[in-house]
Amino acid sequence: PSPRVVFSGIQPTGVPHLGNYLGALREWVKLQDEAEPGTKLIFSIVDLHALTVPQEAAQLRRWRKEAFATLLAVGLDPKRSTIFYQSEVPAHAELMWILSTVASMGYLSRMTQWKSKLQLPEDTTLEQADARAQLRLGLFSYPVLQAADILVHRATHVPVGEDQRQHLEFSRYTANSFNHLYGPIFPIPEAQISPAKRVMSLKEPTSKMSKSHPDPKSRILLTDSPSTIHKKIKVALTDSQPLITYDPAHRPGVSNLLEILSHFENRSCEEIAGEFEGASLRVLKEHVAARISAHLEAVRDRYEEVMGDRTGYLESVAREGAERAGGNARETMRMVRDVMGL
Numbered sequence: 270p271s272p273r274v275v276f277s278g279i280q281p282t283g284v285p286h287l288g289n290y291l292g293a294l295r296e297w298v299k300l301q302d303e304a305e306p307g308t309k310l311i312f313s314i315v316d317l318h319a320l321t322v323p324q325e326a327a328q329l330r331r332w333r334k335e336a337f338a339t340l341l342a343v344g345l346d347p348k349r350s351t352i353f354y355q356s357e358v359p360a361h362a363e364l365m366w367i368l369s370t371v372a373s374m375g376y377l378s379r380m381t382q383w384k385s386k387l388q389l390p391e392d393t394t395l396e397q398a399d400a401r402a403q404l405r406l407g408l409f410s411y412p413v414l415q416a417a418d419i420l421v422h423r424a425t426h427v428p429v430g431e432d433q434r435q436h437l438e439f440s441r442y443t444a445n446s447f448n449h450l451y452g453p454i455f456p457i458p459e460a461q462i463s464p465a466k467r468v469m470s471l472k473e474p475t476s477k478m479s480k481s482h483p484d485p486k487s488r489i490l491l492t493d494s495p496s497t498i499h500k501k502i503k504v505a506l507t508d509s510q511p512l513i514t515y516d517p518a519h520r521p522g523v524s525n526l527l528e529i530l531s532h533f534e535n536r537s538c539e540e541i542a543g544e545f546e547g548a549s550l551r552v553l554k555e556h557v558a559a560r561i562s563a564h565l566e567a568v569r570d571r572y573e574e575v576m577g578d579r580t581g582y583l584e585s586v587a588r589e590g591a592e593r594a595g596g597n598a599r600e601t602m603r604m605v606r607d608v609m610g611l
């Protein structure tokens with residue numbers, strides 16, 4: 270049986286938030302800590318993906334480093350996990366070209382992310398998008414790069430949040446298309462969707478917590494201080510019904526808080542709602558803020574330590590990660606070139 274290869278990535282677009290943590294990073298650490306010997310664990314700061322929208326160089330440089338430091342801070346151990354910047358392993362971009370020769374335009378045009386990033390309605394056609402918002406090729410073909418990220422490591426398992434399910438399906442489809450044409454090079458990767466499927470925005474609890482939401486109070490950053498966490502939870506949008514109940518369809522704000530709690534306390538939302546039923550919203554919010562703060566304390570301390578380090582620790586981890594990931598990717602590219610006649 271072929272060994273398990275776990276791959277996932279995160280964009281360097283600011284310090285990761287609680288949704289990234291519960292939907293992805295915490296699962297990565299769990300996989301690392303529970304991995305059978307022989308499992309390969311590969312995690313990337315996908316900086317090439319960040320370029321699908323305009324970036325300012327100094328800010329991107331800072332964000333890359335912050336994202337890297339966060340992966341170390343949440344508990345990824347470079348001795349067990351390979352952690353690297355995507356742009357330092359050129360095979361990712363090279364395989365993207367190869368895959369783009371088999372990837373379906375029709376499939377890409379039906380995907381939703383390029384439309385939502387341009388804030389266009391879901392039924393927008395390619396021509397309309399280009400006329401209205403100057404759709405760039407990179408934003409449109411982003412899922413092909415994501416497929417390359419996964420396939421260049423011949424990953425078998427991809428731990429992600431629910432919002433990535435559609436992209437994973439595209440990667441599987443593209444891997445199959447390639448294998449069908451050239452031979453069975455790529456394992457068909459399996460999505461491992463986190464139990465925390467979608468952590469919702471604190472300000473707009475019907476949409477997911479996201480780095481791109483304009484209001485910074487809509488998300489908790491992993492480096493927020495206890496007082497900042499407290500303030501953000503205090504002003505989180507809820508409703509004015511008297512009792513605490515778990516009802517995501519009608520009470521998305523309160524339900525989101527209960528869901529966040531349930532991920533930290535390992536019990537169901539209903540059970541927590543039962544315990545807090547007669548309590549005021551203020552009491553519930555204080556409990557949520559305290560839980561998050563306590564859990565993130567160690568992450569924050571470790572983050573400060575890594576960012577404050579003057580011995581080049583992060584840079585040396587990144588260098589080693591790129592070497593290991595690069596070796597792995599080059600092996601795949603040898604096989605790919607061989608079956609294609611290159």
Ligand code: ADP
Pocket residue numbers: 278279280281282288289290291292293428429430431432433465466467468469477478479480481
């Ligand atoms: P963002 O969507 O905030 O830009 P990324 O695209 O870099 O974040 O996603 C990194 C990981 O975090 C992915 O696995 C994604 O599924 C997960 N993720 C992002 N936002 C959320 C959320 N609100 N709830 C759960 N998981 C999320």
Ligand code: NA
Pocket residue numbers: 432
């Ligand atoms: Na995302």
